[in-house]
Amino acid sequence: MPEQQNIEYKQSNPKIAKACFMAxxxxxxxRGTLKIYNSCEExxxxxxxxxxxxxxxxxxxxxxxxxxxxxxxxxxxxxxxxExxxxxxxxxxxxxxxxxxxxxxxxxxxxxxxxxxxxxHTDALKNKEIIKREGxxxxxxxxxIEL
Numbered sequence: 620m621p622e623q624q625n626i627e628y629k630q631s632n633p634k635i636a637k638a639c640f641m642a643x644x645x646x647x648x649x650r651g652t653l654k655i656y657n658s659c660e661e662x663x664x665x666x667x668x669x670x671x672x673x674x675x676x677x678x679x680x681x682x683x684x685x686x687x688x689x690x691x692x693x694x695x696x697x698x699x700x701x702e703x704x705x706x707x708x709x710x711x712x713x714x715x716x717x718x719x720x721x722x723x724x725x726x727x728x729x730x731x732x733x734x735x736x737x738x739x740h741t742d743a744l745k746n747k748e749i750i751k752r753e754g755x756x757x758x759x760x761x762x763x764i765e766l
Contacts, residue, residue: 711740715760
């Protein structure tokens with residue numbers, strides 16, 4: 620844990636701060652960062668990185684690297700790719716696997732979410748090199764990994 624410093628805490632918006640305190644989100648000023656460090660230590664996680672950013676601060680929490688030796692190098696990579704997906708991304712991938720010609724609009728209807736949310740999920744899957752799109756409006760999805 621970093622050395623304790625005397626820091627003056629100021630509330631940017633006292634009305635919002637009071638509402639958060641009354642709702643139980645805040646219990647005492649200046650204890651939040653210590654609670655974060657202690658919680659990470661308690662759960663065996665690496666120390667968070669706390670940095671100043673644009674007049675405020677940013678807390679970055681880090682997860683432990685997990686090794687998976689099942690299936691050798693390729694099996695580990697594919698297993699890791701699937702494990703790193705959100706539940707919604709897994710649902711999108713399952714819909715695409717069932718129907719590679721499915722449209723974003725249809726995926727949105729099936730999942731009852733906005734098309735822009737589907738766009739975000741498909742972009743994430745493309746960035747992780749799990750799927751790619753072939754063609755435009757009447758194209759199809761290609762799954763780049765074995766499910």
